[in-house]
Structure formats: C-alpha cells, structure tokens
Amino acid sequence: MISISVPIILASQSPRRAQLFRQIGLTFSVQPSSVPEEIDPAASPEANVMRLAALKAEQVAAGIPKGIVVGSDTIVVIDGEVLGKPSDAADAARMLARLSGRTHTVYTGFAVVDAGTKKNYIDWERTDVTFRRLSAEEIDGYIATGSPMDKAGSYGIQDDFGAVFVERIAGDYYTVVGFPLAKFYVAFTAFTRSLGYLKGTP
Amino acid sequence: MISISVPIILASQSPRRAQLFRQIGLTFSVQPSSVPEEIDPAASPEANVMRLAALKAEQVAAGIPKGIVVGSDTIVVIDGEVLGKPSDAADAARMLARLSGRTHTVYTGFAVVDAGTKKNYIDWERTDVTFRRLSAEEIDGYIATGSPMDKAGSYGIQDDFGAVFVERIAGDYYTVVGFPLAKFYVAFTAFTRSLGYLKGTP
Numbered sequence: 001m002i003s004i005s006v007p008i009i010l011a012s013q014s015p016r017r018a019q020l021f022r023q024i025g026l027t028f029s030v031q032p033s034s035v036p037e038e039i040d041p042a043a044s045p046e047a048n049v050m051r052l053a054a055l056k057a058e059q060v061a062a063g064i065p066k067g068i069v070v071g072s073d074t075i076v077v078i079d080g081e082v083l084g085k086p087s088d089a090a091d092a093a094r095m096l097a098r099l100s101g102r103t104h105t106v107y108t109g110f111a112v113v114d115a116g117t118k119k120n121y122i123d124w125e126r127t128d129v130t131f132r133r134l135s136a137e138e139i140d141g142y143i144a145t146g147s148p149m150d151k152a153g154s155y156g157i158q159d160d161f162g163a164v165f166v167e168r169i170a171g172d173y174y175t176v177v178g179f180p181l182a183k184f185y186v187a188f189t190a191f192t193r194s195l196g197y198l199k200g201t202p
Numbered sequence: 203m204i205s206i207s208v209p210i211i212l213a214s215q216s217p218r219r220a221q222l223f224r225q226i227g228l229t230f231s232v233q234p235s236s237v238p239e240e241i242d243p244a245a246s247p248e249a250n251v252m253r254l255a256a257l258k259a260e261q262v263a264a265g266i267p268k269g270i271v272v273g274s275d276t277i278v279v280i281d282g283e284v285l286g287k288p289s290d291a292a293d294a295a296r297m298l299a300r301l302s303g304r305t306h307t308v309y310t311g312f313a314v315v316d317a318g319t320k321k322n323y324i325d326w327e328r329t330d331v332t333f334r335r336l337s338a339e340e341i342d343g344y345i346a347t348g349s350p351m352d353k354a355g356s357y358g359i360q361d362d363f364g365a366v367f368v369e370r371i372a373g374d375y376y377t378v379v380g381f382p383l384a385k386f387y388v389a390f391t392a393f394t395r396s397l398g399y400l401k402g403t404p
Contacts (some may be wrong), residue, residue: 001343001362025362127370132384141203141403160203160227163376164387168329171374174365182334183367201343 001025002185003200004192007067007117011060015155017072020179028070029108033059037073039082048082048166049073049109054122061115068192071111074178076153078104089143101133101151102113106153108175110184114192121191125180127171134172135140170171203227204387205402206394208318209269213262218358219274222381224259230272233250235261239275241284248326250284251275251311256324263317270394273313276380278355280306291345294356298344301355303335308355308376318319323393327382329373331359359404 001024008023013032021028033056039048057071076083078098086092109124142161148154155162157169157176174181192198203226212223215234223230235258241250259273278285280300288294311326344363350356357364359371359378376383394400 020365023360023362024366132388137403157375158225160225163222163383164226165384166374167384168373169375170372171370172368173359173371181365182367182369186334201339 001201002189002192002198003027004068004197005199006114006197008068009060009064009069011056011069011071014072014178016158020174020177020181023035023087024181024185031069033057033071035059037084039084041082045075045077045082045107046109046126049075049107050111050122050124051109053109053124054111054120057111057120059115061113061118064115066116067114068188068197069113069115070184070188071113072108072179074106074108074152074175076104076106078102085181086149086154091151092143092148093139094189095119095154096134096148097136099131099155100139101131103128103130103147104153105129106176108178108180110179112188114191114195115172117195119191119195121187123183123187125172125175125183126173127169127173129169129176130167131165132167138165203403204391204394205229206399207401208316208399208401210265211262211269211271213258213271213273216274216380218360218380222376222379222383226383226387231264235259235273237261238256239286241286243284247277247279247284247307247309248311248328250307251277251309252313252324252326254313255311255313255326256313256322257316259313259322263315263320263400266317267320270390270399271315271317272386272390273315274310274381276308276354276377278306278308280304283330283359287354288351288356291351294345295341297356298336298341298350299338301333301357302341303333305330305332306355307331308378310380310382312381314386314390316393316397320395323383323389325385325389327377327385328392329371329375329377330370331378332369333367334369337339340367
C-alpha cells in the first residue's frame with residue numbers, strides 16, 4: 001500500500017504492532033531497541049509516550065546507515081496513574097479489577113526517524129476505553145491464558161477475553177491495540193514524501 | 203471460552219463474523235440463511251437490524267431439531283439514509299466520497315434463537331464512526347482491491363485501507379466489524395444459562 005525507496009524498520013518487539021504494519025501493507029523488518037520503558041511521573045502521559053517512542057527509534061536509527069525507523073510506546077492511565085505491564089499474575093489481577101466497570105485512557109506515541117538525515121516526526125494519540133463490570137472468575141480466566149502479562153494495563157483489546165471486556169471506546173481503535181494507524185499513515189506518507197522517499201500510495 | 207451442551211450455528215456467510223466468533227473461542231458451524239436484506243424505510247435503523255437478524259436466525263432454526271442459532275445484520279446510516287452493500291464500483295465510490303470527512307453510524311442487530319424451544323433473545327448496538335477526508339486516489343485504490351463490494355457502506359474497518367480511513371469511533375469497535383462481541387457475550391451466556399445449556403465460562 002505504501003512503497004518507499006529506503007528500508008522501513010519497526011523498533012518494537014510487539015507482535016501486535018508488526019501485525020498492524022502488515023495489515024496496512026507495509027514491507028518492513030523488525031529491530032527492537034533496548035530502551036528501558038521508564039515513566040517520568042512529573043511529565044504528562046503524552047510527553048512520556050512521545051519521549052519513549054523517540055528514544056526507541058533514535059537508538060535503532062543510530063546503528064544503521066539508512067532507512068526509516070518507527071518507534072512506539074503505549075501506556076494506560078486511570079485516575080492519573082500510569083499502568084504499565086504487570087509484574088506478576090497478582091499484579092495483573094489488581095489492574096484488571098481496577099479497570100472493571102470504569103473508563104481509562106490509552107496513550108500511544110510514535111516517532112518516525114530517518115537514519116540518513118536524522119530528521120524525525122513525533123506524534124501521539126489517545127483513546128478512552130470503558131470496561132464492563134468483570135467477575136473475579138473472568139479476571140482469573142483471562143490471567144490463566146497468560147495473555148495479560150506482556151501488555152500495558154494487563155489486557156489486549158484484540159484478545160479473546162479483552163474483546164468481550166470492552167463495552168465502548170471513544171477515539172481510534174488501533175491506538176488501543178498499540179499503534180494509531182490512521183494518524184501514522186497520514187504522517188508517514190507526508191514525511192517520506194518530503195524526504196523524496198515515497199514511491200507509491202495508496 | 204464459552205462451552206454449551208447444544209450445537210451453535212452462525213446464520214451468516216460473513217467471514218468477518220465467523221472470525222469474530224473464533225476470536226472469542228466459540229465452537230460453531232455456519233449455515234447462512236436466504237433471507238433478503240430488505241430495509242423498511244418507515245422503521246428505525248435499530249428496528250430494521252433486529253428484524254433482519256431475527257428473521258435470519260429463525261429461518262435457520264426452523265430447519266434443525268436443536269441448537270442455538272445466531273443471526274445478525276449490519277447497516278450504515280448517514281443523514282438518515284441507509285447505505286447497504288454497493289451495487290457496483292461506481293456505487294462504492296459514491297458511498298466512500300459521501301463518508302469522507304464525516305461521521306456516520308453503524309447499527310448491528312443480533313438474534314439468538316433456541317431451535318428446540320423457539321425462545322429467543324434479540325438486541326442491537328450502534329457505534330459512530332468518523333472518517334478523515336479521503337482523496338479520490340485513495341478511494342479508487344481501495345475499490346481496486348475489491349474489498350468494498352460485499353460490505354455495508356462499502357468499507358471494512360479492519361481492511362488495509364479501512365483501518366487508515368477511520369479517524370475515530372465512539373462505541374463498540376466490533377459492532378463496526380459486524381458483530382457486538384461484548385454485548386453478545388453477556389447476553390449469550392445469560393440466555394444459555396437460563397436454558398440450562400451453559401457448561402463453562404469464562
């Protein structure tokens with residue numbers, strides 16, 4: 001769908017982000033960064049996800065001569081508190097009980113870095129997510145699948161259980177999965193066009 | 203994820219609905235109905251999708267001795283007008299140009315019918331969907347994929363192009379794909395429990 005004249009590198013080990021990249025027809029390789037996902041509690045959620053997305057993309061871009069590197073970071077915020085990935089099953093159960101029957105916000109930042117020129121584009125998106133009230137049995141059943149353990153907020157909206165936990169969202173769905181596809185598509189085509197890399201779209 | 207003591211039959215030929223059923227771990231067979239998707243312009247959108255969902259499920263249930271049959275119907279409404287499936291490529295182009303840069307509403311109705319007792323549960327869900335402004339090139343590129351032709355409103359939110367056309371939604375994402383998973387899950391477990399069919403959940 002989008003074709004550019006330099007390699008595209010996804011700086012993320014998330015299989016969900018790779019799946020989203022494939023969904024919009026991108027040809028790319030995967031090279032995760034080693035940037036620690038440390039939240040600055042003094043900064044806003046959007047500042048945190050943009051900073052981490054940029055750090056990830058810049059670290060990978062520093063190691064290659066040319067190519068467009070895409071970094072990304074997603075956090076879940078409820079009552080002003082950031083929920084990252086759970087430390088263990090009990091932590092996941094606490095997070096899911098906290099999200100039950102309430103609305104939280106998912107923030108995803110992304111950074112597009114041109115390794116050759118170091119030019120970049122950084123942006124973010126947010127989506128509100130409302131869970132229906134969950135039973136302890138449902139929470140335990142979900143945790144038993146193992147799926148919550150590598151996910152911010154301990155759930156994936158595209159999971160078997162996640163899909164039936166979420167009553168409604170307000171905003172972009174793919175931001176909740178982990179990458180704001182519509183906003184990224186517009187930004188990526190404009191950025192690569194400005195650099196003379198864009199060969200074809202749509 | 204849900205296990206019941208009678209067969210589950212999906213009365214739909216939509217591969218997207220079958221995929222959603224698989225996503226929440228249901229074991230089922232597919233038996234499409236032959237009910238014509240005729241909209242009653244004098245009735246509300248929700249009345250139309252519930253009536254068509256019920257007709258589809260009841261037709262299939264009438265032909266089997268036992269089992270739970272699920273019927274469903276999805277329509278797209280903009281400016282009070284219903285957009286069904288496009289008749290040809292030009293029709294699809296007109297629909298997409300009309301959705302461009304604006305908000306429309308997707309209605310999905312579902313009916314759960316017990317073939318043995320004829321008891322049923324019927325409900326519906328709606329979600330608002332906002333498209334960004336599309337170029338004629340993007341619309342033509344999407345139609346060239348063939349994907350719009352079997353879809354109400356001429357798009358699929360889970361498609362390569364559909365995913366980057368949708369700026370935001372307000373409501374349940376899966377209702378836009380074609381089936382309100384969260385609402386269905388709650389209704390289906392309650393309905394099959396009341397009939398004594400429910401063996402296990404979550």
